[in-house]
Amino acid sequence: MGNRKSRTRRCSLGPIRRRSTITASLLRWYRRNSRDLPWRGERDPYRILVSEVMLQQTQVGRVLAKYPLFLSRFPSFQKLARAKSSSVIKAWQGMGYNGRAVRLWRLARTLMLDGGGKLPGDTRALQKLPGIGLYTASALACFTFGKQVAVVDTNVSRVLYRLFPASVRRRTVSRNETIRRGDLWDAAASLLPKGRAKQWNQALMDLGSTICTARAPKCGACPVQAHCPSAHQINRTRADQRKREPAREGIPNRIYRGRIVEALRNLNGTSSIGQHQLAVSIKPNYRRGDRKWFRQILVDLERDGLVRLARTTTGLRVSLPD
DNA sequence: AACGCGGGGTG
């Protein structure tokens, strides 16, 4: 793959000489500037998995604050699998995207049930597990099993697009600078320095998160600025017309969802709460006209495994699932 | 390909 002669990849990234210079510069920079993150010192695949799932669309700073507590509460696949999903959802407090907690819990149960209690080592098998997509599978393969595979997250994606704009074409611009997926992963794979995938992937991530940032990148401090066609040319972030999300009185549904789960976390023990009392607590001006809307939110949450709904003679009661 | 999903930090 690093063979200069038979490069038949679709997306050539230019002369091999310049690529070597870039990889060498970046690896050198990384040796002196790597972030010291707790999961980078871990060997246990479980502990790395937890960090990767937490890091899905969630900033490092927030994960740092929650990671140790979660691990002390659930130190292993087995402990996680034996726990009630409600306790996992509670431990997820403050992380956002609560569905990740449910999927992680389901993953642990799947593993204890028919996976021999251990993560598979290859990307393909990993991706079949709940909550593990292409990124997380690749990250696990590389960071815990030492596989020489590319790992492309939002940081890497941005760095590659800026460094190789001609080769890594941007197909669509959506929320994040989304790049045409195939090209991007191909480009990342063709860049991997032999035997250094782990350092290389983490170097790209660190560069993206500390220097080559989405807004106001610090090109003057960049180790590869001399090779970057985008250096000092990032003027403004794109107006990125966000689609409006489903909302009620200006507040997105997902915020109400978050409020509901948070309210249930704060109930004591196994208790549940009546639908109306819950509704009023998460939307103070709750009215009859909101009933259908609120019911749908609850049904969606139930589908996502985040709440349990119980029909009683007095009406609907809501709690965290067992 | 386009959505929906949390919630806090930043410019």
Add this chain to the structure above:
DNA sequence: CACCCAGCGTT
């Protein structure tokens, strides 16, 4: 206030 974040699953 709008953008941003170590993405994933569904449609």
